[in-house]
Every structure is written in structure tokens, then in C-alpha cells.
Amino acid sequence: MEQDFFTNLPLDINTNILSRLPLRSIAISKCVCKPWLNLLESNDFEIKTPPALARVTSNNWLSHCMIFEIEDEEEADLDSHDLHYNRLTDSKIYHGSSIAGVAANGSLLLLVVVTTYSNPTCCLHICNPITRKYVYLDLPEAYTCYLSFGFGLSKISGQYKVVCINTFSGSHHVYTLGTGTWRRLEDGAPSGFNLPSITAQSALNGNPHWTLRDPKQRMWICGFDVETECFSIFSTPPPIDGRGRLNGKLAALRDCLCYSYTWDDEIVIWLMKEYQVEESWTIEYKLSTTRFGFDKTKILYVIPIKIFKDGDILMLMNSNQLIYYSNKTRTTQKIDMFKDASKKCTFALIFTPSLLSLESFGIKNVLSF
Template identity: 25%
Template sequence: MANIPREIKFNIFSRLPVKIIGICRCVSKQWLGLLTDPYFLQIHLERAQKYRQLLCLDQSIENDDEEDNQKQVFCFFARNMEAIIQYRFSGLIDGYIYMIPSGHGLVCLVNRGIFFAFNPSMKKFARLPKAQASTCGGVEAGFGYIKSTNEYKLVHLYNIQDEEELDYTIKCEIMTLSEGSAVSSNSWKQLEIECPVMVSGWGVLVDMKFYWMVWEGCYPTVDQLILSLDLETETFDFIPHPHVTSYIEGNDTFLVELQGQLCLVDTFAYPPITDVWILKDPVKKIWVKEYTIDLTKLEGFDDELTQIYILGYLNEELIINSQKERLDFYNVGNGMFRRGRNLHLLRDTGICLYTETFFLLND
């Protein structure tokens, strides 16, 4: 090894999984210095981003009632797109587990109102400081990675009104997770400004802004369908829906980050198509329809049972979960689908993408 040029060593080691590199760091001081070099960490991350991993979650109960004390079996397993299992582990826990992706290395887990940061690459959990209790029953949050500062942001929206009053006052708290920091030193920052509406689904982070779909019970107008939170100014704003007809007809819509841009995925029942809109200009709030996907070309498509979830973008393909045993991949160039290998997924398996990372929080 001493005779191998440093650049070639970087090239070799950068192809290894994070867990194996952690073992290699213990071989010698020379290897430790090599594998903690900032340049090596950079090229390892760049390579890892080209080979996204899947984190899957199966749990024995579907009830997401926070008051449910039922013991359940959970199973986390990670694999790559070629159906190769990276690891699998399971256990018992009280109640339902929410899984909030960041689009990067860490994943946020929520169980009975308690937040955890989870590094799937290293199978490390960190229980985060207690969040404010909410009376709205569900969990409204957002979790994302900021590359420029190498930090994660966790946003928690919570209702402080009595749920029996059928009213809401939504407050907001934010936690910043820095690499190597002690979990006990992290704290929630309470924003003075209130959140104007209740939201639905997990927040999507793009360019220092979180975005949520507004809860339909708030009866939002076309100009108030999407809520944004600017992390720099700590202010809320609304983004209009890109397609008025789609909103009026009540299509199945959700938000996702693709290639660093906010996208709204809009699925029609008739004709069975999915439109992908991109927020090209966040300042002027201008949307552009980037793709129109003909769902009749999807193998096994059923216009009443099939639901389309776009997980991400990789190698000119959209990664699609249609709640089958396999994932589907849509080529944006030729408009054709290909079906991935059998992953033996269940219909209600929770799935998210992540990139391998060395990012850790200390106890």
C-alpha cells in the first residue's frame, strides 16, 4: 500500500460502503489520515450520490394514532437499486413510526412525538431533545440537508389549541443538527411568527426554503395551496398552484425535490397521466410543466388501484414507487418505463432514498 499513489488509494476506497470504510479507519494511523482527508470525503460523497440507496420500513400496524399503545414489530432494511440487501434489522416498539426523508444521508424518524436522527449507512440512531406537544394528532414536520453549511434542519409545526375547539394556532420550532455535535447540546429554536395554516405531508427543502401542501381542511384558494418557510428570513409565504383545473378537480398531488428544484407531481384519473411541474422561478412563482407521463405504458397499471409516488431522479430516470413489489424507472428522454428487479416490497412498505454519509451526532 505504501507504494500506491495517494490518488489511486482515494479512487479505491471511495468505492467502498461507509460501514466498511469505518472499519478500514481502524487499521492504522496512515489509513485513518487517508480516510478522513477532506478531499477523500468529497469524492466519496460525489460517488455515493450516483448510487442512491433505498431505506425501507415495514411495520405490523397501519394505525398512526399517537394514543395507540399497541406493541408492534418493525423492520428496517436497506438495499440498492439492484436488490442487493445492505442490512436488515427488526425489533419491537410502541406505536407507529413516521419516516421523514431528507433527500441526503440522514433520515428523521418520529415515534409517539419523539424525534430521532437516523444514519442508515452506519445504523446509528440519535434521540433528539423533546419537541413541543401538538394537539392536531399527526406530525407536521420537514427535514432537509444544507450542503453549504453541512447541516440538517428539522422543522416542527404544532398546534397549541384544544383540538375539540376545531380551531388552530400553529407555532413553529426549528432544530439545527451539526456534524459531531452532542445531541444534548442541540435545542429547538421557537419562531415568534405563527404558521398561517395547517399543512399536509412532509416539508420539502429546496434552496433554504421548506415547502408543504396546505391541508384541504383550511379550504385554501388556488393562490394558497402551497406554504413555504424561508429559513433565512424565518417568514412564511404562499405559492400558487400551477394548474387551476387540476386543483379544482381534486387531483392527487404532492411535492418532491428533483435535481435541486421544487416539483409538484400531479396525477389525473382520466386520462391516466402524471404531470411534473417545476418551480422555475421561486421569486416570481413561475411554474413550468417539465414532464407528462402516460401511465397506460406502466406495466400492471390499474386506474383505480395504482398510486404513483416519485421518489427521486437518477441517471436520466425518475424513480417511481407504484406500490408494487418492484420499483419502476421512467426515462425522461424517450418516455419509456422499465421495471426494476423484484425487491419483494409490500404495498404499505415505507420507502425513501438516501445517500451514504459519515455524518454522525454524538450522544
């Protein structure tokens, strides 16, 4: 009789082997036997695969979520400036509704969903795009046009938190996943500022951040500490060449806050090397739009998604085009994974693939998409 070696392997060795498999193979492994299913669905199981790219598109009341594995420069064919990627999942998320904002933290995504254009109410969903499970959250405020949202993950407690900012009333709330209730926060730093409505944020070290304007229309950055549940306000990059503090887009790259904007023929990408230290803002890239091969008058903004080890950059342009910039040749090319995203509202962000179960938070109304 043939011996079953996997049955006799210690649990920690089984776990180590399975955690190194590609995501697609891990999903298939759940069907092998019940012990593997229980192991792979436990929160103690951690996937050792690199971060993945989530692409969410929304158009004509139909929203899709696609997950891609992307390879770093050691594997990609840099001479042809070709980014290698593999599509893992392609899921229809919603019918009759549209995604208005997306945020990632850890393994979960926060989706801001608009139900109708004539009556722009919205709702919140937290989902794991790998397990295709989500949970619906009620809103703490009725008037959604004044609300902005953030999604945080505590590295100490492991708690996921959603923060809701109402810049009109000055009332702010926080929701800890699994508790089922919103808590009112003390009136904090965002009060009196203007944030874009129903948009999500950029996360750094598990904490959400937004750009905002003061009453004099000057740009600032707002951060929310998930542990202390306190807000902080600090400056955007300093003026250069008499331009003033320009309106830009916020991201997180290389464990730093990133702020990018377009001006004349340039895309300028700043990194804040020391958190909340204005003097640490450093220009990481100045990219000439003439090298992009696109009509510069149609480049509204560019958001860096990932900087590779050799300086190549994966960027989202105008919410509907992913472009890959080669630091070696100073050229760019469009990426095929977004070729069907034309004229759609698109979100692209890096997240950590995981089989994290929403049921493990004690949530009973977990749904599938």
C-alpha cells in the first residue's frame, strides 16, 4: 500500500509547505481534504506570496474586482519594458450599484458603494477578494455627501477599523470590525477642513491618510492613528519654483507617504522620508510627460502604485490606464491588464493576499460575491 507522507508530516511542516504555494494552488488545496481545509481557513495560516494588485472597475452599474500577481524586476523582462503579471481572480461584485471608493489594509478591502445616481446614497462593504466574502456596514451618518472614509489595521492588536469623517457637522465615528457598532470620536483635526466626499484614502503602516483643504484652499494631509484614534494634520510638499503647494494625489510607497502632481510637462513624485517632518519631503522622480507618448493635455493625474527595486514604477493614470515606467530607458508603456478599463471608473492598489475569514471576527451576516 502506498504510504501517505503528508498525513504523517507534522502540522508546522505542512503549514510551511502550503504557505509557499501560489494562491491558485492554495485555493485548489482546500479541496484535497478536511484537515487542509481547516488549516487553510484558519487565521493562523499566513500566505508567503508577495503583495498582489487589486483592480476594481465600475461602469453601468456593474462592478468587477480582478486580482493580479505581479513580478518584481528580477523576473520581469526589463529590456522590453514588459511587466509580467498573472490574473488570479475575476469577480463580479455588484449589479445595480457602482463603486465610488476603495481602500486596502492588510488582506481586506473597504468598498464605498453608491446605489443610485438620482439619489446618491452609499453603503460600505468590507471584503476579502481572495475568499470572495464580504460584510455590509450601516453608516453612522445619514447625509452621505459630506462623508469621507478611511480603513485602518492595527499592527499591535490586529484590529481592523473604519473611520468616518463628516467635515460638515464635525462629527467623526470609528467602527471596529466585529463589534457591530460605530463609536463617536472627539471632534478632531479634520473639522473645518474640506475633504472630497465618499472617497477612500491611502494607508501607511496601517493608518489611513487623506488630502484636504483649509478654508483658504491650502492643501494639507490628515492622518488617523488607529491605535490612539487621534487625528493629525501636517503639510504637503513645499513650494518649488514659485508654484506654491500644488493639488496632488496621495499614496504610500517604500514605507513612506507619497505625494504626486502634474505641472506643465512634468510629473513630480515626492516621498516623505521621515513621517510628519516637513523638511524630509524629497523629490524622488521628475518625469517628463513628453516621454510618456500620451497627449499631455489629457494627463490629469498619475498615482504611483508600486516602485520596484531598480526604480521602475507602476502607475495609475486618470483612473483608467495603468502604465509602466522603465527607469533604465526613461520610457513608458501601457499595461494590458487595464485595456478593458477605458471610460470606466477604476481603482488600483496593492494589498496582501490572505485567506483571512470574516467569520473569525464573530460576524454572522457574511455574504459571498
